Amino acid sequence: MATDLTNLVVGLDVSLAVVSQKALDLSTPQESLSFSKAFALVFGTGALAANQQFSDRRTLNASANETLDLVGALTNGFGGTISLAKVKAIIIRNTSDLLASPTIATMKIEPGATPPDNCPTIPLLPAGGIAVIACDSADGFLGTLAGGSKDGIKITNLSGSLGLQYDVVFIGESA
Numbered sequence: 001m002a003t004d005l006t007n008l009v010v011g012l013d014v015s016l017a018v019v020s021q022k023a024l025d026l027s028t029p030q031e032s033l034s035f036s037k038a039f040a041l042v043f044g045t046g047a048l049a050a051n052q053q054f055s056d057r058r059t060l061n062a063s064a065n066e067t068l069d070l071v072g073a074l075t076n077g078f079g080g081t082i083s084l085a086k087v088k089a090i091i092i093r094n095t096s097d098l099l100a101s102p103t104i105a106t107m108k109i110e111p112g113a114t115p116p117d118n119c120p121t122i123p124l125l126p127a128g129g130i131a132v133i134a135c136d137s138a139d140g141f142l143g144t145l146a147g148g149s150k151d152g153i154k155i156t157n158l159s160g161s162l163g164l165q166y167d168v169v170f171i172g173e174s175a
Contacts, residue, residue, distance in 0.1 A: 090133045
């Protein structure tokens with residue numbers, strides 16, 4: 001399925017800065033760690049490119065789950081059906097702590113019933129947590145997806161009594 005978009009530009013920056021210290025009798029040694037990676041994708045297919053995106057704020061009742069079908073079941077903000085053959089980024093943020101009545105609901109992210117190849121599992125994402133998985137290679141990080149049962153990402157509310165809210169973004173390409 002081709003994309004209905006005429007342009008898509010993606011900039012994703014991940015950075016980390018850590019300074020650790022240990023006070024000793026006569027000095028306080030320090031270690032610094034920094035890491036950053038910028039992903040810049042342009043409109044198209046192949047390495048460093050993407051042509052489809054899906055984003056949504058979703059809710060799940062206590063103990064509920066849903067499987068998000070990446071091939072042919074979700075619609076973008078313009079009403080067009082997305083069909084991701086290659087996945088370049090998945091960003092999921094547990095926003096339960098931002099609800100009008102905040103909760104501490106936790107969530108699990110995993111492959112659907114029959115998992116896509118190389119699909120990671122995140123066993124626990126607490127309220128306020130964010131998971132970012134990104135790859136700018138031509139194949140993305142799940143390999144090539146096709147319609148059927150091997151194209152779902154399952155989200156589960158691990159709380160038996162609290163509602164869950166989360167934001168999700170999928171970025172990829174149609175071919």
